[in-house]
Amino acid sequence: MRVAILAHEKFPDHAKTALGVLRYADYDVVGILDRETAGNRVSDFVPDVQDAPIVSSMADLEAGSVDALLIGIAPVGGGFDPSWREDVRTGLEYGCDLISGLHYFLEDDEEFATLADEYDADVWDVRKPHDELTVAEGVADEVDAEVILTVGTDCSVGKMTATMELARDAREAGHDAAVVPTGQTGIMIEGWGNPVDRVVSDFTAGSVEEMILEKGDDHDYLFVEGQGSIIHPAYSAVTCGILHGAMADKLVLCHAAEREMLAYDYGVAVPSMQTYVDLYESLAEPVHPTSVVTGALNTYGLEDDDAREAVDAFETELEKPATDVIRYGTDHLLEVLL
Amino acid sequence: MRVAILAHEKFPDHAKTALGVLRYADYDVVGILDRETAGNRVSDFVPDVQDAPIVSSMADLEAGSVDALLIGIAPVGGGFDPSWREDVRTGLEYGCDLISGLHYFLEDDEEFATLADEYDADVWDVRKPHDELTVAEGVADEVDAEVILTVGTDCSVGKMTATMELARDAREAGHDAAVVPTGQTGIMIEGWGNPVDRVVSDFTAGSVEEMILEKGDDHDYLFVEGQGSIIHPAYSAVTCGILHGAMADKLVLCHAAEREMLAYDYGVAVPSMQTYVDLYESLAEPVHPTSVVTGALNTYGLEDDDAREAVDAFETELEKPATDVIRYGTDHLLEVLL
Missing domain, CATH: 3.40.50.720 (NAD(P)-binding Rossmann-like Domain)
Structure with a gap:
């Protein structure tokens, strides 16, 4: 087209x-x-x-x-x-x-x-939800595909980019991987999808589950585009709905280098990476246990040396393999994801 | 009327x-x-x-x-x-x-x-959201009122009832207390309110915050009606949005006696009360720290002896003052809430 x-x-x-x-x-x-x-x-x-x-x-x-x-x-x-x-x-x-x-x-x-x-x-x-959306049934874990969800420390940290890079490179490595888009850009790129941030609040998880069920038996891996952050004062509801609706098998924690306060002047300080890991994992646990297995750091705008240092520090703090997928590619992450 | x-x-x-x-x-x-x-x-x-x-x-x-x-x-x-x-x-x-x-x-x-x-x-x-809703600004904690939120272990455990009983009895004891309704019945009872489960998902927290800002400087206590449960596969998004939007000072954990699996056949077992306390508190912490200070147990349908036993067991497990507010009144809870 x-x-x-x-x-x-x-x-x-x-x-x-x-x-x-x-x-x-x-x-x-x-x-x-x-x-x-x-x-x-x-x-x-x-x-x-x-x-x-x-x-x-x-x-x-x-x-x-x-x-x-x-x-x-x-x-x-x-x-x-x-x-x-x-x-x-x-x-x-x-x-x-x-x-x-x-x-x-x-x-x-x-x-x-x-x-x-x-x-x-x-x-x-793209942002008009379709009329048949409804509440989740809690069955996204029944699909054949391994479901991998990007979760964020904040808004605008590169969840969409990480999702797209990982899925593309997984496909290039010969895997059958698809993206489950949840926001307007992702939906335009993929040509389909529910605008999860625009659906009726009660249908948040349901709108994600519907997509997983639609694609989950046709692929080996689904990369689900996350939204917001579980501690964002405005957007956490959508994040939580995606977490429970997707019932992901693995999580990728996305973060932006040098981000010390949450986006859009909310006065909320970014806590430790371990705090995020604990929150995402403990919240998912009763519905469908999952783990943060890797991290994606957005180092856009940093000099090469500083970027390398930031990635090393992020990896050390997270205690998982991590990288900047744009700067250094996705190999390091795909090793633990696929 | x-x-x-x-x-x-x-x-x-x-x-x-x-x-x-x-x-x-x-x-x-x-x-x-x-x-x-x-x-x-x-x-x-x-x-x-x-x-x-x-x-x-x-x-x-x-x-x-x-x-x-x-x-x-x-x-x-x-x-x-x-x-x-x-x-x-x-x-x-x-x-x-x-x-x-x-x-x-x-x-x-x-x-x-x-x-x-x-x-x-x-x-x-009542369920038609008004057109001016928008995203939360994260400022509900700036109101004068002490904000008390009922949070649930599940749907249909008595959050609305606990909210109404506590607010009414607080008023009868001479306090200036108001209810912030979030669901259709609460809205009908109070004659105003946002249907938080029907708003655009991105506005979930914002629709709660708007109500707190509207009433928060006119009362000493706001009792916010909670919805769903933070671990409910379908409804957790709304619960999370209310938690972060309300920025509550104190939480009341509501539970139903003998509930072992979450409502509506989701196949999710009710975890320990401590799991809920940890989840609600740790999720609220980065946005606005708060604590579960008391519990409300719904013993509807139990014989008197069994109800007493259930309340005692709940109180022991929760390690906070707790009761069935319909059966035994709210005094025990209001002592720690007001």
């Missing part, structure tokens, strides 16, 4: 979804829409993902050269910026499908719905 | 909401609608709540004698039974407001919406 990614004024530093899609999705990205960086290429900013031209608008891409327009940024509040309307309109007139993770659902927008109908385009609002 | 409670074919044993309202709400209940037990009175079945006649239908009550019709049962799935339509129609024609905790929202029912408009009746769908 040939995809254009809308990322106006945000590419690359504030376009996490666009970058995730460029890095991991099985899409052919034919252009990034960013009126601020137009004229450059992706490779001018980010060396290690697929390259594509950056253009000002959808009209700069040729009709017939794009199959879908993907909204690759998520503004605070998840609203639709009126300045994007012309691009979406043009995309629909080109017959492109829409893929969006905004809280504002494009399929409920009257103009877009009418155009989508006229040009026979599909609108996929 | 004069209220009729619809509880067809379920009163009293399967009408938890109706019983909760009869027992705790500040409503004048003028009749129970139950076509199966019609002709009896509430007092024929339940001695210790307000009495009311049981009638077959809304038409058996006089127009002008009722201010609101409350749906007092919650069928599996939360749907609206077509056989109730005539009663709701009659209620609206009487000018009664509607109060419902069904998943099926009565305000979205075309016939009821039209009638409500015509007869100037309000429709309150």
Whole structure:
């Protein structure tokens, strides 16, 4: 599928979804829409993902050269910026499908719905939970696959990235591994999935379990994308629901180097790694016993020496094999996971 | 407010909401609608709540004698039974407001919406979250009130009952205490509140925090109604969100005597009381330290001797003051809570 990614004024530093899609999705990205960086290429900013031209608008891409327009940024509040309307309109007139993770659902927008109908385009609002979700039955452990869940010390520590890297490398090593996505970027990359942070709270675990049951007998390994952190004042409910819904066999603890306080100014200090290990394991135990067997440290932005030192310190504190999967690859972790 | 409670074919044993309202709400209940037990009175079945006649239908009550019709049962799935339509129609024609905790929202029912408009009746769908909910800020601990949260070993162990009994008796002892309701029955009793199990999962903690901030500076004590259990495979997400959202100063561990397996056939054994204490306390610790200071045991259905023995055993295992608040009153608990 040939995809254009809308990322106006945000590419690359504030376009996490666009970058995730460029890095991991099985899409052919034919252009990034960013009126601020137009004229450059992706490779001018980010060396290690697929390259594509950056253009000002959808009209700069040729009709017939794009199959879908993907909204690759998520503004605070998840609203639709009126300045994007012309691009979406043009995309629909080109017959492109829409893929969006905004809280504002494009399929409920009257103009877009009418155009989508006229040009026979599909609108996929990734963050709209489907209607059949329900409570968990506590049976995710009945699937054939070994279930591996990334859990975090905090938000934005690299759980999605670790999940994607581990699954890809496991596949490259010849294993039958699949990703169970739980957030908007993961869902866009994988092309399916429940937006676990947007479902009815009572269905949190159920929405994860449903995915495990759907894929768990078709693969040898499922890598489940974790969310938030079990001690995050705002997001722990989702984390807890994923932990109990996934009934994972093994956990990967994800952390960001030099993170001393939890994200978003909550005034909560990051406790010891052993505290996290104890919490995740003791909370999982009555439902389905599991262990943190390895760790993934995000050292983005550190110099090489500092990164190496940070990984060593993390490994020592965690008392398990650990690494930065982007900087040093996943071999060290896959040895204990597969 | 004069209220009729619809509880067809379920009163009293399967009408938890109706019983909760009869027992705790500040409503004048003028009749129970139950076509199966019609002709009896509430007092024929339940001695210790307000009495009311049981009638077959809304038409058996006089127009002008009722201010609101409350749906007092919650069928599996939360749907609206077509056989109730005539009663709701009659209620609206009487000018009664509607109060419902069904998943099926009565305000979205075309016939009821039209009638409500015509007869100037309000429709309150208790389980419909309001639109302004958002993520928690982690600031519930800034309120003046001492926050006391009931936490459970399981679903259906008496958290709502313990919350209501403790708050009522605290008020009777001269304290300024209020309830923060989190479920449909509690919300109906108190006349306000967020249905925490129905909100967007990311807003679970936020929906509790919002209530604490709303009431926390107006009272000396807030008794927060807990939900589920931190080890329940389906409902732990909501429990975790309430724990972190409420930032409680003290916890009351609620348990049901002779409960050996978690509710609803999940195949999960009830672990030791110390396991629950450790889990709730260690999970709360990084966000806002708190302790289980007392316990409430539900001994419903046991003979007096067995109940006494069960309470003693529970107290010994918990190593905190504990009792059955319905059977023996709340004094023993309020001593350590206030």
